[in-house]
Amino acid sequence: MKPGNSGRCPIALDTSGSDIHTEAASLRKQGAAVQVQLPGGVVAWSVNSHDVIKAILADSRVTKSARNHWPDFYEGRIRPDWEMISWVAMDNMVTAFGADRVRLRRLVGSAFTRKRLEAIKPHIQSLTDMLIGELGRIPAGETVDLRETFCYPLPAMLVADLIGMGEEQRRATAKVIDMMVDTTVTPQQAQETLAGWRGAMVKLIAEKRATPGEDITSDLIAARDEDGSHLSEDELADSIFAILGAGSETTINFFDNAISSLLAHPDQLRSVLAGDVSWDAVIDETLRVESPLANLPLRYAVTDIELEGVTIPQGDPILVNYAAIGRDPALHGDTADVFDVAREDKRHLSFGYGAHYCLGAGVAYAVAQIGLSTLFATFPEMALAVEPEELQPLPTFIMNGHRALPVRLTT
Numbered sequence: 001m002k003p004g005n006s007g008r009c010p011i012a013l014d015t016s017g018s019d020i021h022t023e024a025a026s027l028r029k030q031g032a033a034v035q036v037q038l039p040g041g042v043v044a045w046s047v048n049s050h051d052v053i054k055a056i057l058a059d060s061r062v063t064k065s066a067r068n069h070w071p072d073f074y075e076g077r078i079r080p081d082w083e084m085i086s087w088v089a090m091d092n093m094v095t096a097f098g099a100d101r102v103r104l105r106r107l108v109g110s111a112f113t114r115k116r117l118e119a120i121k122p123h124i125q126s127l128t129d130m131l132i133g134e135l136g137r138i139p140a141g142e143t144v145d146l147r148e149t150f151c152y153p154l155p156a157m158l159v160a161d162l163i164g165m166g167e168e169q170r171r172a173t174a175k176v177i178d179m180m181v182d183t184t185v186t187p188q189q190a191q192e193t194l195a196g197w198r199g200a201m202v203k204l205i206a207e208k209r210a211t212p213g214e215d216i217t218s219d220l221i222a223a224r225d226e227d228g229s230h231l232s233e234d235e236l237a238d239s240i241f242a243i244l245g246a247g248s249e250t251t252i253n254f255f256d257n258a259i260s261s262l263l264a265h266p267d268q269l270r271s272v273l274a275g276d277v278s279w280d281a282v283i284d285e286t287l288r289v290e291s292p293l294a295n296l297p298l299r300y301a302v303t304d305i306e307l308e309g310v311t312i313p314q315g316d317p318i319l320v321n322y323a324a325i326g327r328d329p330a331l332h333g334d335t336a337d338v339f340d341v342a343r344e345d346k347r348h349l350s351f352g353y354g355a356h357y358c359l360g361a362g363v364a365y366a367v368a369q370i371g372l373s374t375l376f377a378t379f380p381e382m383a384l385a386v387e388p389e390e391l392q393p394l395p396t397f398i399m400n401g402h403r404a405l406p407v408r409l410t411t
Contacts, residue, residue: 008035010035010036010037010043011027011030011034011035011036011037011046012036012037013036013037013038013046013183013295013397014397015039015183015184015395015396015397016183016184016393016395017183017294017393017394017395017396017397017398017399017400018393019393020294020323020393020397020400021323021327021337023323023397024048024294024321024323024324024327025324025327025337027046027048027321027324028048028049028321028324028328030048031048031308031310032047032048032049032052032307032308032310033045033046033047033048033052033307033308033310033312034046034048036319038083038084038297038319039082039083039084039183040079040082040083040084040187042072042078042082042084042317043317044297044298044316044317044318044319045312045316045317045318045319046295046318046319046321047307047318047319047320047321048321048324049324049325049328049330050324050325050326050328050330050331050347050349051330051331052307052308053320053321053322053324053325053349054349054353055307056299056307056318056320057320057349057352057353057354057356058353058354058355059305060302061301061302061303061305062299062300062301062302062305062318063097063299063300063302064094064095064097064298064299064300064356065095065097065101065300066078066088066089066095066298066300067091067095068097069097069300069301069302069315070088070298070300070315070317071315072315072317073088079187080191081187081188081190081191082187082190083183083185083186083187083190084183084190084297084298085190085191085194086180086190086193086194086197087180087297087298088297088298089194090238090241090242091232091234091235091238092104092235092238092239092241092242094242094356095238101355104235104239105355105359107220107223107239108220108239108243108359109359110219110223111216111219111220111243112359112360112362112363114362117362117363117366120158120162120363120366121366121370123158123161124158124366124367124370124371125370125374127154127157127158128154128370128371128374128375129374131149131150131153131154132150132374132375132378132379134149135149135150135378135379135409136378136409138409140409140410141408141410142408143385143406143407143408144406144407144408144409145404145405145406146256146259146405146406146407147252147255147256147401147402147403147404147405148404150255150371150375151252151253151255151256151259151405152174152252154251154255154367154371155247155248155251155252155255155367156170156174156248156252157170158247158363158367159243159244159247159248160244160248161215162215162216162243162247162363163204163215163216163217163240163243163244164204164208164213164215164216164217164218165204165217165244169200169203169204172200173196173197173200173244174248176193176196176197176200177197177244177245177248177249179192179193179196180193180197180245181249181394181396181398181399182394182395182396183395183396183397183398184395184396197241198237198238198241200241201237201238201240201241202233202237204217204240205217205221205233205236205237205240208221209221216240216243217240220236220239220240221236243360246358246360247360247363247364249292249399250292250293250364250399251292251364251367251368252292252401253292253293253394253399253400253401254283254286254287254292254364254368255368255371255372256292256401256402256405257286257290257292257400257401258282258283258286258290258368258372259372259375259405259407260384260388260391260402260405261286261289261290261339262282262376263382263383263384263388263407264339264384264388265339265341266383268339268340268341268342269376271341271342272341272376273376273380277341277342279368279369279372279373280365280369281341281342281346282341282372283365283368283369283372284346284348285339285340285341285343285346286339287326287346287348287350287351288326288327288332288343288346288347288348288350289326289327289336289337289338289339290339290400291322291323291325291326291348291350291400292350292399292400292401293322293350293398293399293400294321294322294323294396294397294398294399294400295319295320295321295322295323295397295398296319296320296322296398297317297319297398298317298318298319299317299318299319299320300315300316300317300318301313301314301315301316301318302314322349322350323400325348325349325350326347326348326349326350331345331347332345332347351364379409379410381409381410382407382408382409382410383407383408384406384407384408385406385407385408386406391404391405392404
C-alpha cells in the first residue's frame, strides 16, 4: 500500500461493515480529513467531524461530478468494473455540476411538491395497514424477520408506486440495489449491477412512454421539453434510479434502526407509547445516532481545499462519513453515542445539507411517522427475539443496518 498525500498510509475501510461506529470514531479521532482506501485500492479522503462535513456539503469547491472533476475517472484509470462503479457512473442531479445540477434538480424537485406529499399520505397508510395485517396473521410468540416483512417492503413499495414501477420490476430492481450497496462485491458483480439497473430503468421509461400514468417517471418524461430543460436519455434513466435507490434503501435502514433501538430501550419505548415523547423525536434521534447512510461515495475537490491543517488536493475524491456526524462529541458531548429520545439537541445531517439536501425528506418523514406509529400501536408488546448485540450488520460500509431484525410481535 502506497502512502497517500497526507504522508501516511491510507486506512483500509472494512468492506464487511462489521463495526461502522467504532471505525467512524477511530477515523474522527485521527483528524477532520483522513485518507482511506476503498475497494480496488482507490484512495479517498474521509471527512469525519460534524463541522467539517457541514462545511464540505455547502462548499461550492466540492462537486459530485466524477466526469468533470475526478481525473482518475475521466482519464480512464478507474476500471469499468471497479467495485463501486455504479456510484460514480451515474448521470443525474446528484452527480451533475453547475448549471446542469440546477437544471436537473429543478426538474426532479417538481415531482416532490407539498401537494403530492399530502396526496400520498393515505397511500402510505394503506400500504402500512396491508403489511401490518399480514403480520397480524403470524402466530403469537413466533419469531419473524421484521426487516424482511415490514422495514423493507414499506418504503420499497411506496417508492416503486411513486415512479410507476410494477411489483415484478420492483423485486428484480431491489436485488440490483442490494448488490450496489454491498461493498464486498467482486468486479464482475459490480459491472453486472451497473448494467442491471440501467437496463431496468430503460425498460421502465419505454413502458411509461407508451402508457403514461400518474407517477414521477411519466412527469419527468413529459417535462423533458418544457422551458428548454432537456433531459438526455441517460439523465432521465439515472435520475429515476436515484429516486428509487435513495427513497428505498435509506428508509429501509431507518426503520430497521429505529425499531431495533426502541426495542433495545423499552423504557424509552414506553415513554413514546404513553405520549410523553413524540414520534418526530424518535425519528430525529434515530437519524442522529444511527444514520442509515454510513459513508456516501463520492465527492471531489474542484480546487485545493484546506481543512484544519490538511490539504485535500484538487481532483481528489472525498467520502462523507455520515456515521461520524451525529455521534461527534464536539456537538453532542460525552453521551453522543447514546440513543436517547428525550435528548434536547438531536441535530443531524442525515438528509444532507446545502445544495444537495434530500428532495424527498418530506416523504421520508411522512412514511416514518405513519409506519412507526401504526406498527407500535398494533404491537405495543413487540420484543427483540435476540440480544441487541447479536444483530448482524449489513455487509457494507455505505449503509448502516442489519441483515435481519428478528422479533416476536406478541408474547
